Amino acid sequence: GNSVTQMEGPVTLSEEAFLTINCTYTATGYPSLFWYVQYPGEGLQLLLKATKADDKGSNKGFEATYRKETTSFHLEKGSVQVSDSAVYFCALTGGAGTALIFGKGTTLSVSS
Amino acid sequence: GAGVSQSPSNKVTEKGKDVELRCDPISGHTALYWYRQSLGQGLEFLIYFQGNSAPDKSGLPSDRFSAERTGGSVSTLTIQRTQQEDSAVYLCASSPPGVPSYNEQFFGPGTRLTVL
Numbered sequence: 750g751n752s753v754t755q756m757e758g759p760v761t762l763s764e765e766a767f768l769t770i771n772c773t774y775t776a777t778g779y780p781s782l783f784w785y786v787q788y789p790g791e792g793l794q795l796l797l798k799a800t801k802a803d804d805k806g807s808n809k810g811f812e813a814t815y816r817k818e819t820t821s822f823h824l825e826k827g828s829v830q831v832s833d834s835a836v837y838f839c840a841l842t843g844g845a846g847t848a849l850i851f852g853k854g855t856t857l858s859v860s861s
Numbered sequence: 862g863a864g865v866s867q868s869p870s871n872k873v874t875e876k877g878k879d880v881e882l883r884c885d886p887i888s889g890h891t892a893l894y895w896y897r898q899s900l901g902q903g904l905e906f907l908i909y910f911q912g913n914s915a916p917d918k919s920g921l922p923s924d925r926f927s928a929e930r931t932g933g934s935v936s937t938l939t940i941q942r943t944q945q946e947d948s949a950v951y952l953c954a955s956s957p958p959g960v961p962s963y964n965e966q967f968f969g970p971g972t973r974l975t976v977l
Contacts (some may be wrong), residue, residue: 785968793952793968837871848894848906848917849954849966 751776751817755852762829762859770824771857772816772839780841782806782815782822787836796824796837828857833842863887865969866954869885873975874943881936882972886955893936894956894966895920895928899949907951910936950974 756771774780784796786805797806802817811826822839839852866885868966871930874880895907906920921927925944930936940947950973954966 783965791968793954795965795967798965843922846892846909846911846916848909848920849896849904850906852886853903 750767750848751780751843753839753841753850753852755837755855758836758854758856760855760856760857764831764859764861765828766859768786768824768829768833768857770837770839770857772822772824774820774822774839774841776820776841778843779819780843782813783840783842784811784813784824785838785851787838787839787854793801793838799811810838829857831859831861833857834859862942865953865955865967867951869972870970871975872971874976874977876945877941877942878901879941879958880943880974882940882951882974884938884953884969886933886936886953887957887967889957890955890967891933892956892966892975893930894954895938896935896952896954897949898952898971902949918974919920940974943974945972945976948974948976 753773754773764852781800785793785796797808798804799815805814813822813824836854836856838854840849842849868883875926889975893910907919908928912933913930925941928938950971952971
């Protein structure tokens, strides 16, 4: 079945550091890939998405590229801020009407 | 506009009691999903509605769990004879109609259920 594996946290960085959170997936067919973020005390929010191979999703300075050859969708940001502290979830879906399958989540803590 | 809303935000109940959790999706969204977020299991899918029908109930963990949706809008997740392992945050999400190949889901704030 489909599954998502993301790096274990927590990840602790200083402000302005470079961020990478690794995500790999196993899926049949051509899934769509997502990063969701959960800020402290808030609900899940879509951060970015990519729907086909080589697509790059981007938002708020975060980027992730859909790599079919390595079945990966790593999240990156060039310079993190304290306000980026949150839990990040990688997820996939097989298409409309199918459930999201999530990774376990990675907690990011950024200090000033 | 208004997002997905869920009520109650917190629910504390005693083992063996029944609970009902409510979800109000974004107006016009035809697809509705329930998920559960717990420390040990992460985020797990429970059930999917398209309109008032539930074509995918594969994530419901036992027959103590049921859900319905009426008028293509509000959904209620019911847990009968609650157990301590049911303690979790229950999340609802909705999607608009006519979504192409991807499946963007908009999440509510969740209901935190604690079973004593």
